[in-house]
Structures are given as structure tokens and as C-alpha cells.
Amino acid sequence: MMRIFNTRTGVKEFFIPQDPFEVKVYVCGPTVYDLCHVGHARTYVNFDVLKRYLTSLGYNVIHVQNFTDIDEKIDHRAKKEGLSPREVAERFIMEYFFDMDSLNVTRATRYTKASEYVPKIIKITERLLELGYAYRSGDAIYFDVEGAGGFGELVRDLKSAIVDEVRASGKRGPFDFVLWRITGEGFESPFGRGVPGWHTECVAMSMDNLGEVLDIHWGGKDLIYPHHECEALIAKALTGKRFVKYWVHNEFVLLKGQKMSKSSGERAYIRDVLKRYSAEVLRTWILSSNYREKIEFSEESLRKAQLLYEKISRAATKARGNEGMGQCAKDYAELFMSALDDDLETGQALSVVEELSDRVLEGKIEGAWRIFSLVESVLGIKIRPH
């Protein structure tokens, strides 16, 4: 049985979905105001492998993923380029698909956009007001964090500095967050024209498509607080149930030792990397470490991935067509699958493949093509004839 690290409990747990044949997953997609960088690639490629793996185990994976297309950064970019926010969002949604397709990331069952869920978001906000978990203050509807039981799903302690800062803004509690901001422009609502808060958007999109309880909620580690913590609280307030069975978060890609962040300026766009390395190499690079490890983005590590990929393709080309499975090849296949079974250890799975490749190239093993076909189908790394 597969084990997966749950951020909520802090340990690897056996993966048991609510339905024995179906897995409901919500993946937090990007805010579409810029091109995707290698950090995004990592998040979606890793999830893609989890999806492929679960599918290979026989699960029907329902994968819903959003685009956050209501955001100030989108408005800023639109203003700068003389476009409408919608045009900016649409453009970067297209760019997202362009990048992810080139990396062989399979498409979600359904993609959602926050802008299409505004009526549902309003409904949720009204319901929270009715239930007494939300209140109006000034030009905003806030969620009452203390009233709903406080944080604690994913985060136990918050920096005191944040508390001081937020206390000054006239909310009931320091951590209370916005459900609806009345701005006088934007979307019509019973509270006044305005824009929804980020956290409610994801609750609306996930619940509407997947129901009240998700099996897996996947996203980058940077979303743990506040985004996912707030989502969990909103959902719990609405349904009384725990929102997510397994919270899974992807570690960062570091650039010069720092997190690659859209706002800090230090980033490497996927398409720039693909000018110098093939998509298969970039994918191999991403998968050579476990999704919970930090990785440093460097030329050296990319070159290494390139060598690994070339070795695997050479061996695969040699093994192609030989479908028989000797005992030795079977052992490798088992090692490969058990690596993925243990919290999606893709790095380990690849090192199994590397060792096998060495054996194949030395002529010590034959009939290993089926394992290379797993590299293609489960890891999603296309083998090019070499």
C-alpha cells in the first residue's frame, strides 16, 4: 500500500481514499499573470507522476485544478500592457498549457477559473455570515478565525510579527482574513461591488467539483500558510467535516540558495531552460529528487540529469522490443515500484533505472524493456531513440 507524507500530521501515512476505486484531488494552480518557472514545473510534474502512479495502481483519479484569474497582479500587468485583466489571464493560461504540454504533464480532468465561480463564492460568504463565522467591518467581509476554532490544521505557531501588523487594521481577531472586499468595482454582490478573497475561491471550486471532502489537496509548500490553513477553516465551518484527508506539499526549487519566487525577481522560466536542455532532461532533473526535498537549480545538476537521461535512453534503445522478463529484470521492476510506493521517491526510482541501465549496457541483463516502458508511462519521461 502506498505511503504519503501528510503535512497535517507530519508523518508518512498509508494512502486510503474514501472510495476504494476513486481518488479526488484538488491541485492549486498558478495565479496567471506571468510565465511559469521551474518551481511551477516541479509542482505539476511531481503531481503528474503521483497521478500516473495512482492510475497504474488501478485508481480512477479525478483531478481538478484551478487558475487564479482574479488578482491585483493581473490588474497591474494589464494596466502596464494596455490590456484587460481578462486578456492577460487568458494569455498566461495558454502559456501554462504550452509549457506543461511540452513537459508531458497530463491534463487535469477539469480546469476551473476563479472568475467563473463568483456566484458560488458569494453563496459561501452569505452562508458564513448566516452561521456567524463571518462579519462585516469597514469595506470588507471578514472570516472570524477565533470564532471558528482558530488555526491548527497545518500550522501550530505563527510569527508574532505578523500578529502586531494585522492587529492594527480593525478586525476582531488578528488572523481574520477577507472573504469579500468591497471596492466599488469588480463583481456585483449583495454586500456591494467588489472582489472575492483568495481562499474562498479554492473552497468553492474544489467543493463544487469534488464534494465536501477531498482525498488529496496538492500544492507548493508556500501555500500552507495562509492559503490552505484558511481553506481548511472555511470548509470546516461550512460542512463540519475535515476538508482534506491528505495535504501534500511540494518543496521549493532554489536558485542561488534562495526560493525561486515570482515576486523576488530570481527565477528561471521553463521555456528559457528548454532552449538549452530538452524537456525530457528537465523532467528527469525534477524527478531525480523526492518532491519533499529542496533542490538547487544549477547548470551542474542539469548536466547531470542530461547524462542520466542519455544513459537511460541508450539502454532503453538497446532493450526495446525485448519483452521477456528475467528474474533479475523483475527484481528491478519491483524496486522501481516500491520506491514510488514509499512517498513517491522518484529519485530512488530513477536510481534503480540507472543501475538497470548500466547492467543492460554491459550486456548483463536482457528483456528489460517493460521497465523502460514504466519510465515512460509512470514517470512520464519519453524515451527518444539513441
Added chain:
RNA sequence: GCCAGGGUGGCCGAGCGGUUUAGGCGGCGGGCUGCAGACCCGCUACACUGGGGUUCGAAUCCUCACCCUGGCUCCA
């Protein structure tokens, strides 16, 4: 403070209970080259932060230290 993860040969980086202790970079020697680079072949390091414990046996498990990295505003 909280969370996660580390301390392995000149460097990067696997290994996660015992056999030949990956691999890469570098370095050294050779081949190929008018020279160099690239490429190919060979050689090169018995390393594992410190104490204590478990064990016939530990880099690998337990424990106590010490040190380091990243994150905790919007962010994948």
C-alpha cells in the same frame, strides 16, 4: 519561536545494518588532434560532525549534543 531537511573523500552527491562502500566534477596518465578544446580509454579518494547506546557487526537503528540550510507577507 514553529515546521521541514541536512552534516559522507578536494567539491557536488548516492548509499539507510554486513559483500567490489554509486555516480558526476576536478586531478593524473594515455588515445585522438599541428596546439588547445570537445570526445574516448584508464587511474585517482578504504570518507562518513561529536559523545553514549543497541548489535556478532553501524555512515546506515536509538539517544543526547553541537553546527548548518530553507520556509513561516503575496508566492508552486
